[in-house]
Amino acid sequence: MIFNDNYSFLLVIAFIVVYNAFAFFYRNQYALNILLVGGSIIILSTISSIASIGIVLCVSALVFFCGKYLSKREERSDFFLLLFIGILVFLFVLKNYNLASFELLHRIGLSYILFRLIHFLVESSKKNIVDYNLLSFLNYIIYFPSFIAGPIDEFNNFNYWIKQKRNNYRVALFKAGTFRLLVGIIKKFFIVPIIASYALDFASFDATYSWQISLFLSLIFYSFYILFDFSGYSDIAIGSAYLLGVKTPENFNNPYSSASLSVFWKKWHMTFSNFLFKYIFKPLVTFLSNSFKKSPRLVVTFIGYLLTFIICGIWHGNTLNFLYWGLWHGVGLMLFKLYDIYVYRKRITKLDNQVFSALYKTGAVLVTFSFVTFGWFFFNYNTYEVSSILDSIVNPNSEKVEVNMVKIKDEPHLRLVYKPTSSTTSFIEIEYETYNKELFRKRIDSVEINASHTYYLKPLTEGKRIYKLKVRSISDLKKENWNTVVSYFSFNDIEHTSIQKLLFGENVYLSTLDYVPEGVVEYKLDLPAEILNQKIIAIPEFVDGYGWAIRIKYKALSKTNLIIEYRRVGEEWILDDPNRSGIYSFTHIHGTLDYQNTPRNLASGNYEVKITYFDDLAIGTSFTQFVTIPDYAGGK
Numbered sequence: 001m002i003f004n005d006n007y008s009f010l011l012v013i014a015f016i017v018v019y020n021a022f023a024f025f026y027r028n029q030y031a032l033n034i035l036l037v038g039g040s041i042i043i044l045s046t047i048s049s050i051a052s053i054g055i056v057l058c059v060s061a062l063v064f065f066c067g068k069y070l071s072k073r074e075e076r077s078d079f080f081l082l083l084f085i086g087i088l089v090f091l092f093v094l095k096n097y098n099l100a101s102f103e104l105l106h107r108i109g110l111s112y113i114l115f116r117l118i119h120f121l122v123e124s125s126k127k128n129i130v131d132y133n134l135l136s137f138l139n140y141i142i143y144f145p146s147f148i149a150g151p152i153d154e155f156n157n158f159n160y161w162i163k164q165k166r167n168n169y170r171v172a173l174f175k176a177g178t179f180r181l182l183v184g185i186i187k188k189f190f191i192v193p194i195i196a197s198y199a200l201d202f203a204s205f206d207a208t209y210s211w212q213i214s215l216f217l218s219l220i221f222y223s224f225y226i227l228f229d230f231s232g233y234s235d236i237a238i239g240s241a242y243l244l245g246v247k248t249p250e251n252f253n254n255p256y257s258s259a260s261l262s263v264f265w266k267k268w269h270m271t272f273s274n275f276l277f278k279y280i281f282k283p284l285v286t287f288l289s290n291s292f293k294k295s296p297r298l299v300v301t302f303i304g305y306l307l308t309f310i311i312c313g314i315w316h317g318n319t320l321n322f323l324y325w326g327l328w329h330g331v332g333l334m335l336f337k338l339y340d341i342y343v344y345r346k347r348i349t350k351l352d353n354q355v356f357s358a359l360y361k362t363g364a365v366l367v368t369f370s371f372v373t374f375g376w377f378f379f380n381y382n383t384y385e386v387s388s389i390l391d392s393i394v395n396p397n398s399e400k401v402e403v404n405m406v407k408i409k410d411e412p413h414l415r416l417v418y419k420p421t422s423s424t425t426s427f428i429e430i431e432y433e434t435y436n437k438e439l440f441r442k443r444i445d446s447v448e449i450n451a452s453h454t455y456y457l458k459p460l461t462e463g464k465r466i467y468k469l470k471v472r473s474i475s476d477l478k479k480e481n482w483n484t485v486v487s488y489f490s491f492n493d494i495e496h497t498s499i500q501k502l503l504f505g506e507n508v509y510l511s512t513l514d515y516v517p518e519g520v521v522e523y524k525l526d527l528p529a530e531i532l533n534q535k536i537i538a539i540p541e542f543v544d545g546y547g548w549a550i551r552i553k554y555k556a557l558s559k560t561n562l563i564i565e566y567r568r569v570g571e572e573w574i575l576d577d578p579n580r581s582g583i584y585s586f587t588h589i590h591g592t593l594d595y596q597n598t599p600r601n602l603a604s605g606n607y608e609v610k611i612t613y614f615d616d617l618a619i620g621t622s623f624t625q626f627v628t629i630p631d632y633a634g635g636k
Helices: 004-024 029-044 050-072 078-096 110-125 134-142 155-162 165-199 212-243 260-268 269-290 297-316 322-342 354-380 385-396 499-506
Strands: 401-408 411-418 427-435 439-448 453-459 465-473 483-487 509-515 539-544 546-551 559-568 575-581 586-590 594-595 597-599 605-614 619-629
Touching: 004 029, 004 165, 004 212, 029 050, 029 134, 029 155, 050 078, 050 110, 050 134, 078 110, 110 134, 110 155, 110 269, 134 155, 165 212, 212 354, 212 385, 212 483, 260 269, 260 322, 260 354, 269 297, 297 322, 322 354, 322 385, 354 605, 385 465, 385 483, 401 465, 411 427, 411 465, 427 453, 439 453, 483 499, 539 586, 539 619, 546 594, 546 597, 546 619, 559 586, 575 586
Parallel strands: 401 509
Antiparallel strands: 401 411, 411 453, 427 439, 427 465, 465 483, 539 546, 546 586, 559 575, 559 605, 594 597, 605 619
């Protein structure tokens, strides 16, 4: 993103200096617009391709003329307005949710571009656009300070400030912009890195906490992480805009001091909230009120809340957890509205007591903050993680289970400590899973109890992931209920900065064992019956240009790989392919003898071939077959 690396940041500073020098000595507005467009294109080219920027400019120019057409119609035409907006939304959905491939067009900033284009079309239809200037409009769309993540300015405001020629305005904005830029840098590059690991990974907390407490603390950290990260970026964007002479609207106003959820949304990402209210909620409520005139106003408002925040959630991401987040706030606004009407206005406002009022406001702020903080749970964790965590909270364990990370001879493992309470337990059963674009799950039946009650499991996939691990005891009589633990595992040391050490303690290092301890669970790849019962086929085959080879046919098995080996009877095994994908049902074995200057020929004789299925955790059964390469001239 812009401002995130030294090169783009220095480029921005250099352009601000050049632009202001040019504006001070040469006040031709057309030339300044050309300079600003060129500067924005150069700066945006550090994060997106020139082709993508060109497509955005072309689409924006078309929208400009569509808006101009709407403004010139004597009567307002909702049909053409909805048609133009519908086309834009359709193209956005195709690209943003990967329903179609537009290789030239990057996703960066598309949401905010869409908002500006819709705003321009609606205000053009209402005949509210003061001055139509194509160059100013293109600057408005690709204005680099607010291109990525807002704030979402209105065209009339942007156009007003970009045309200002009075230097006293520029001096005042330059001073304010310098201060805002410094505030944003402190937030984003000093405060955010300190709390980021605790906000994004609840395993960063001391192991003495239970994972539930660590999750709770992590959500509080996440509330401040997302505030400082987003408001810091907005401060940098607003400060940069000020330095270029454009007074961009504010985006945050101490949102966590809000005493109700409706006030929170007036203070959080304010330009986006204003867009939701002005172009989604208000038209929806107006339409529903006109269509269902006998419906109670409160019901119409509630439907407006739900639909608006469903759209808000879907806009933030194309997975279900963002829909849950939108519904959480939609339902929350409904509940807060009911409380406001039937409790606050009828009872609380009638209590004339300053002490009570102060305590009530403090409590209201805490309740609102808690509600918003829990909502970030759906925002920060993907759908699988949300489901796993909630399932583990709703179904508490009946026995104590501990899970942490360890390295055994530099190989990462999950260490499970579980001592069954039943004295008749002879085995335990373990199941653990994680999600990385797809679900990875492993189940190990009948693991023998050992003296240390400690078991070591191999991770299912690389990288930092949330794992859901279940374990239960098995006796001769029955299988007990599952005990579940959920935690992040990154298999790397957590190294703190000096400030983090001061605030949160020392580094967290993984335990490393230089020996193989008791309890390392050995895996055997469980193969389905159709694989176990197969008889592989090996056929000698002459291949033009290569010579004699062996063609092997076997059953394919997705999510596995195969080891392919062969040998002449009585000789050592030769590895032909150590990692053949299991999606294929055949392979060819070639030799090393020359045939027509190609060293891919097999000698004649009796051969044995072997295939072995395996995955990341275990090796399965091997299958062998004999085959004979016939005698041929020079084949010995």
